[in-house]
Amino acid sequence: MSxxxxxxxxxxxxxLLEMGKSYPLGFDYFRPRLHKAFMSQAHLQDEEKIKEGxxxxxxxxxxxxxxxxxxxxxxxxx
Amino acid sequence: xFRAAAARALRVAARPQFTQQINLVRPQIAAxxxxxxxxxxxxxxxSIRFYSAPAGLSREEVQGxxxxxxxxxxxxxxxxxxxxxxxxxxxxxLDSLDTVEVVMAIEEEFSIEIPDKEADAIHSVxxxxxxxxxxxxxx
Numbered sequence: 024m025s026x027x028x029x030x031x032x033x034x035x036x037x038x039l040l041e042m043g044k045s046y047p048l049g050f051d052y053f054r055p056r057l058h059k060a061f062m063s064q065a066h067l068q069d070e071e072k073i074k075e076g077x078x079x080x081x082x083x084x085x086x087x088x089x090x091x092x093x094x095x096x097x098x099x100x101x
Numbered sequence: 102x103f104r105a106a107a108a109r110a111l112r113v114a115a116r117p118q119f120t121q122q123i124n125l126v127r128p129q130i131a132a133x134x135x136x137x138x139x140x141x142x143x144x145x146x147x148s149i150r151f152y153s154a155p156a157g158l159s160r161e162e163v164q165g166x167x168x169x170x171x172x173x174x175x176x177x178x179x180x181x182x183x184x185x186x187x188x189x190x191x192x193x194x195l196d197s198l199d200t201v202e203v204v205m206a207i208e209e210e211f212s213i214e215i216p217d218k219e220a221d222a223i224h225s226v227x228x229x230x231x232x233x234x235x236x237x238x239x240x
Contacts, residue, residue: 029221030217030218030221033201033217033220033221034217036198036201037201037205040202040205054202058198058199061198062196062198
Protein backbone atom coordinates (compact mmCIF):
# COMPACT_ATOMS: atom_id res chain seq x y z
CA MET A 24 0.00 0.00 0.00
CA SER A 25 1.37 3.41 -0.88
CA UNK A 26 2.39 5.38 2.17
CA UNK A 27 0.05 8.42 2.16
CA UNK A 28 -2.97 6.13 1.74
CA UNK A 29 -1.69 3.91 4.53
CA UNK A 30 -1.62 6.88 6.89
CA UNK A 31 -5.12 7.86 5.81
CA UNK A 32 -6.42 4.39 6.60
CA UNK A 33 -4.69 4.35 10.00
CA UNK A 34 -6.04 7.81 10.71
CA UNK A 35 -9.65 6.89 9.99
CA UNK A 36 -9.18 3.69 12.00
CA UNK A 37 -8.00 5.72 14.98
CA UNK A 38 -10.93 8.11 14.66
CA LEU A 39 -13.43 5.27 14.54
CA LEU A 40 -11.76 3.61 17.52
CA GLU A 41 -12.01 6.84 19.48
CA MET A 42 -15.71 7.16 18.59
CA GLY A 43 -16.35 3.56 19.54
CA LYS A 44 -15.45 4.22 23.14
CA SER A 45 -18.97 5.47 23.78
CA TYR A 46 -20.75 2.91 21.62
CA PRO A 47 -24.09 1.86 23.18
CA LEU A 48 -23.26 -1.84 23.19
CA GLY A 49 -19.87 -1.20 24.68
CA PHE A 50 -16.35 -0.75 23.37
CA ASP A 51 -15.68 -4.48 23.73
CA TYR A 52 -18.46 -5.13 21.24
CA PHE A 53 -17.29 -2.42 18.88
CA ARG A 54 -13.55 -3.04 18.76
CA PRO A 55 -13.37 -6.61 17.40
CA ARG A 56 -15.96 -5.77 14.76
CA LEU A 57 -14.10 -2.68 13.64
CA HIS A 58 -10.90 -4.69 13.56
CA LYS A 59 -12.52 -7.41 11.46
CA ALA A 60 -14.03 -4.88 9.06
CA PHE A 61 -10.64 -3.32 8.41
CA MET A 62 -8.80 -6.62 8.25
CA SER A 63 -11.27 -7.97 5.68
CA GLN A 64 -10.11 -5.18 3.36
CA ALA A 65 -6.40 -5.61 4.05
CA HIS A 66 -5.82 -7.42 0.74
CA LEU A 67 -6.81 -4.36 -1.35
CA GLN A 68 -3.98 -3.25 -3.63
CA ASP A 69 -5.75 -1.00 -6.11
CA GLU A 70 -5.51 2.64 -5.00
CA GLU A 71 -9.01 3.45 -6.22
CA LYS A 72 -10.43 0.58 -4.20
CA ILE A 73 -8.60 1.74 -1.09
CA LYS A 74 -9.92 5.27 -1.57
CA GLU A 75 -13.41 3.85 -1.86
CA GLY A 76 -12.85 1.98 1.39
CA UNK A 77 -11.73 5.16 3.14
CA UNK A 78 -14.86 6.90 1.86
CA UNK A 79 -16.97 4.10 3.27
CA UNK A 80 -15.20 4.45 6.62
CA UNK A 81 -15.98 8.18 6.62
CA UNK A 82 -19.60 7.32 5.89
CA UNK A 83 -19.71 4.88 8.79
CA UNK A 84 -18.24 7.60 11.00
CA UNK A 85 -21.18 9.83 10.11
CA UNK A 86 -23.58 6.97 10.75
CA UNK A 87 -22.18 6.42 14.23
CA UNK A 88 -22.41 10.14 14.91
CA UNK A 89 -26.06 10.09 13.85
CA UNK A 90 -26.64 7.06 16.03
CA UNK A 91 -25.29 8.95 19.03
CA UNK A 92 -27.55 11.89 18.31
CA UNK A 93 -30.61 9.70 18.02
CA UNK A 94 -29.76 7.41 20.88
CA UNK A 95 -31.71 9.40 23.42
CA UNK A 96 -34.95 8.79 21.52
CA UNK A 97 -34.42 5.04 21.31
CA UNK A 98 -34.13 3.98 24.90
CA UNK A 99 -36.03 0.74 24.17
CA UNK A 100 -33.26 -0.56 21.92
CA UNK A 101 -30.24 0.04 24.11
CA UNK B 102 -20.07 42.05 86.04
CA PHE B 103 -18.22 39.44 87.97
CA ARG B 104 -17.72 37.31 84.95
CA ALA B 105 -16.36 40.18 82.88
CA ALA B 106 -13.96 41.16 85.60
CA ALA B 107 -12.79 37.61 86.02
CA ALA B 108 -12.25 37.27 82.30
CA ARG B 109 -10.26 40.49 82.20
CA ALA B 110 -8.11 39.33 85.10
CA LEU B 111 -7.46 36.03 83.38
CA ARG B 112 -6.54 37.75 80.16
CA VAL B 113 -4.07 40.01 81.92
CA ALA B 114 -2.60 37.07 83.74
CA ALA B 115 -2.26 35.05 80.58
CA ARG B 116 -0.76 37.75 78.38
CA PRO B 117 2.85 37.82 79.58
CA GLN B 118 3.14 34.08 79.13
CA PHE B 119 1.93 34.22 75.58
CA THR B 120 4.22 37.01 74.56
CA GLN B 121 7.10 35.23 76.18
CA GLN B 122 6.33 32.09 74.27
CA ILE B 123 6.01 33.96 71.02
CA ASN B 124 9.28 35.71 71.66
CA LEU B 125 10.90 32.43 72.37
CA VAL B 126 9.60 30.77 69.22
CA ARG B 127 9.90 33.59 66.74
CA PRO B 128 13.67 34.01 66.60
CA GLN B 129 14.03 30.34 65.87
CA ILE B 130 11.55 30.45 63.00
CA ALA B 131 13.12 33.57 61.56
CA ALA B 132 16.59 32.12 61.80
CA UNK B 133 15.63 28.83 60.24
CA UNK B 134 13.75 30.56 57.41
CA UNK B 135 16.67 32.80 56.67
CA UNK B 136 19.09 29.94 56.71
CA UNK B 137 16.92 27.82 54.46
CA UNK B 138 16.18 30.40 51.86
CA UNK B 139 19.61 31.92 51.64
CA UNK B 140 21.97 29.00 51.73
CA UNK B 141 20.97 25.57 50.49
CA UNK B 142 17.19 25.38 50.25
CA UNK B 143 16.94 22.15 48.30
CA UNK B 144 18.84 20.22 50.96
CA UNK B 145 17.00 21.61 53.93
CA UNK B 146 13.46 21.54 52.48
CA UNK B 147 13.29 18.34 50.48
CA SER B 148 9.50 18.50 50.17
CA ILE B 149 9.48 21.36 47.66
CA ARG B 150 8.80 20.12 44.14
CA PHE B 151 8.84 22.09 40.95
CA TYR B 152 5.96 20.74 38.95
CA SER B 153 6.85 22.71 35.85
CA ALA B 154 10.23 21.02 35.61
CA PRO B 155 10.58 18.03 33.27
CA ALA B 156 9.58 14.81 34.98
CA GLY B 157 12.69 12.96 33.83
CA LEU B 158 11.27 9.49 33.25
CA SER B 159 13.79 6.72 33.63
CA ARG B 160 14.12 4.14 30.92
CA GLU B 161 13.14 1.31 33.27
CA GLU B 162 10.00 3.14 34.36
CA VAL B 163 8.91 3.80 30.78
CA GLN B 164 9.55 0.19 29.84
CA GLY B 165 7.66 -1.08 32.87
CA UNK B 166 4.65 1.06 32.10
CA UNK B 167 4.57 -0.06 28.47
CA UNK B 168 4.82 -3.69 29.55
CA UNK B 169 1.98 -3.25 32.06
CA UNK B 170 -0.11 -1.72 29.32
CA UNK B 171 0.57 -4.69 27.06
CA UNK B 172 -0.38 -7.10 29.84
CA UNK B 173 -3.80 -5.48 29.94
CA UNK B 174 -4.18 -5.73 26.18
CA UNK B 175 -6.31 -8.80 25.52
CA UNK B 176 -5.05 -9.43 22.00
CA UNK B 177 -1.60 -10.43 23.19
CA UNK B 178 -1.33 -14.17 22.50
CA UNK B 179 1.26 -15.14 25.09
CA UNK B 180 1.65 -12.70 27.99
CA UNK B 181 4.81 -14.49 29.17
CA UNK B 182 6.56 -13.27 26.04
CA UNK B 183 6.16 -9.61 27.02
CA UNK B 184 9.65 -8.28 27.66
CA UNK B 185 11.69 -5.16 27.06
CA UNK B 186 12.76 -6.46 23.66
CA UNK B 187 9.45 -7.96 22.51
CA UNK B 188 8.39 -7.24 18.94
CA UNK B 189 4.67 -6.52 18.58
CA UNK B 190 4.13 -8.63 15.47
CA UNK B 191 6.80 -11.33 15.76
CA UNK B 192 6.71 -12.06 19.50
CA UNK B 193 3.26 -10.96 20.64
CA UNK B 194 1.29 -11.94 17.57
CA LEU B 195 -0.28 -8.53 17.00
CA ASP B 196 -1.26 -7.37 13.51
CA SER B 197 -0.77 -3.87 12.15
CA LEU B 198 -4.13 -2.62 13.44
CA ASP B 199 -3.39 -3.96 16.93
CA THR B 200 -0.08 -2.13 16.78
CA VAL B 201 -1.98 1.07 16.01
CA GLU B 202 -4.13 0.42 19.09
CA VAL B 203 -1.08 -0.23 21.27
CA VAL B 204 0.53 3.00 20.10
CA MET B 205 -2.72 4.85 20.85
CA ALA B 206 -2.72 3.36 24.35
CA ILE B 207 0.90 4.47 24.78
CA GLU B 208 -0.10 7.99 23.69
CA GLU B 209 -2.78 8.02 26.36
CA GLU B 210 -0.55 6.52 29.04
CA PHE B 211 2.16 9.15 28.64
CA SER B 212 -0.26 11.94 27.66
CA ILE B 213 1.53 12.83 24.45
CA GLU B 214 0.58 12.84 20.82
CA ILE B 215 2.72 10.82 18.44
CA PRO B 216 2.61 12.00 14.81
CA ASP B 217 1.31 9.41 12.31
CA LYS B 218 4.70 8.93 10.67
CA GLU B 219 6.54 8.24 13.91
CA ALA B 220 3.70 6.13 15.27
CA ASP B 221 3.97 3.93 12.18
CA ALA B 222 7.66 3.32 12.87
CA ILE B 223 7.05 1.86 16.34
CA HIS B 224 7.01 -1.92 16.11
CA SER B 225 8.50 -3.09 19.39
CA VAL B 226 8.62 -2.31 23.09
CA UNK B 227 12.21 -1.15 22.68
CA UNK B 228 11.36 1.34 19.92
CA UNK B 229 8.46 2.69 21.97
CA UNK B 230 10.66 3.08 25.04
CA UNK B 231 13.32 4.90 23.04
CA UNK B 232 10.72 7.21 21.52
CA UNK B 233 9.09 8.06 24.88
CA UNK B 234 12.48 8.69 26.50
CA UNK B 235 13.29 11.16 23.71
CA UNK B 236 10.08 13.14 24.37
CA UNK B 237 10.57 15.90 26.94
CA UNK B 238 6.82 16.31 27.57
CA UNK B 239 6.00 12.65 28.27
CA UNK B 240 4.58 11.98 31.71
